Amino acid sequence: MEPAATETAPAQPRLTKREGRSPRDMALSLLVLIVPIALLLVFYRVVLSGDEPLTVDPGSSIEVASKEFTVLKPTGLGDDWRVSAATFKRESGGATLRIGYVDPADDPVQLVESTVPADTLVPAEVGREGKRTGAFRTDAHAWMVYSGRPGETALILTEGDRTVLIVGKSSEANLEKLAASLR
Secondary structure (H helix, E strand, O other): OOOOOOOOOOOOOOOOOOOOOOHHHHHHHHHHHHHHHHHHHHHHHHHOOOOOOOOOOOHHHHHHHHOOOOOOOEOOOOOOOEEEEEEEEEEOOEEEEEEEEEOOOOOEEEEEEEOOOHHHHHHHHHOOOOEEEEEEEOOOOEEEEEEOOOOOEEEEEEEOOEEEEEEEOOOHHHHHHHHHHEO
């Protein structure tokens, strides 16, 4: 009987210190990636004003809506009020103009002018849980103040066959400023 040959597993090759990756190498690799990303982010925010909301010109939507009903247009709002959206839509129950604003506090506010009956429009825009909480008077109009969906306030004006709503999560003072600017 022959003695059993002992098999030894081949030795795992070990990397020398020069062949391996050191923490310094990893840090340099990350730095090569992070610097261009940081530069692109700074360029986007500073040069391209990437944090500013997009603005649109509501003129064409207002012009089309003016053919359907008398449109109240904001006048005298500062440059810190930005129009972010403007649409006009004819529906079976009437016509609706919607203008979305970003107010000075960067909160969204929507101006809705419509010939859709108020008993249909108000619950759709304010929510079924909406309740009247007060009134606000401008030089030209008397507005009803409603609490709407959680965190929202609405100012509502009904005149003849037209209903005007200002709805948003903005402060009541900003909503009133928009209402006072409508002529």
